[in-house]
Amino acid sequence: MERIASVEEVRQASRDARREGKLVGLVPTMGALHAGHLSLVEAARTRADVVVASVFVNPTQFGEGEDFEAYPRDRDGDLELLDAEGVDVAFTPSVDLMYPEEAGTAVRPGRLARRWCGVARPGHFEGVATVVAKLFGAVEPHLAFFGEKDYQQLLVIEALACDLLYPVTVGGGPIVREADGLAMSSRNAYLSDEERTAAVVLHGALATARQSVEAGETDARELERLMERAVATEGLVELEYAAVVDGATLEPAEAAGPGTRALVAARV
Ligand code: PAF
Numbered sequence: 001m002e003r004i005a006s007v008e009e010v011r012q013a014s015r016d017a018r019r020e021g022k023l024v025g026l027v028p029t030m031g032a033l034h035a036g037h038l039s040l041v042e043a044a045r046t047r048a049d050v051v052v053a054s055v056f057v058n059p060t061q062f063g064e065g066e067d068f069e070a071y072p073r074d075r076d077g078d079l080e081l082l083d084a085e086g087v088d089v090a091f092t093p094s095v096d097l098m099y100p101e102e103a104g105t106a107v108r109p110g111r112l113a114r115r116w117c118g119v120a121r122p123g124h125f126e127g128v129a130t131v132v133a134k135l136f137g138a139v140e141p142h143l144a145f146f147g148e149k150d151y152q153q154l155l156v157i158e159a160l161a162c163d164l165l166y167p168v169t170v171g172g173g174p175i176v177r178e179a180d181g182l183a184m185s186s187r188n189a190y191l192s193d194e195e196r197t198a199a200v201v202l203h204g205a206l207a208t209a210r211q212s213v214e215a216g217e218t219d220a221r222e223l224e225r226l227m228e229r230a231v232a233t234e235g236l237v238e239l240e241y242a243a244v245v246d247g248a249t250l251e252p253a254e255a256a257g258p259g260t261r262a263l264v265a266a267r268v
Contacts, residue, residue: 001083003090007138010091022049026141031055032072032186036176040145041085054091061127106130120240149175198236199268205230209262218255220244240265
């Protein structure tokens, strides 16, 4: 695996591959890698000839008082994992490279970024869209892979690629869960044993909604109430939202059915 920290070099590596008729796949990450990230690498390896994985903790997507400083970092461990997974290029730019002092341009995502985490985390999706636009510009991938764990982020990035005319196909990978159902996330490392146990209620709430749909309940507000009630059973978990939405527009759905999604966000 090649490790590259400069935009010129990563772009050159990508262009060399393109010139040989190869498909370039990008897996953007903030590091502290887990099996969820590695499943995206696997998807990229299946669909692309050359896989670039970026490792960059993006400061602009963290709001004031959020965990930019504390965000788990394990550069050597990440590089080892990426190498073992068959990644061709690890792109590890510095903050100064991605955000030189004179850089003042940002990407403001549209309607998809306004609800849900857009309300709970003002400025978050602008930071995500800006860094992803920069990564697309640096790497010039044919394909890019993002996890469905951050479903709203995935849709915001699909819209970004479409609206800004990037010739890149954005793909989503399914959530990878721990044995007890908790979605894998680098931030799970923050949880104490007690919090880690409590956090499983997020999966429990979604499972309750799914079971209720399977039993014939389709009313979206009723399903949201069921998810809220499930989360409320855990005192350590503070719900941000539980919603049944249209899976393409993220607008609240009237009824659960094909194409709708249940979303839950909470702080533990
Ligand atoms: O999902 C993430 O890890 C980040 O938001 C991303 C897409 C790598 C942008 O920094």
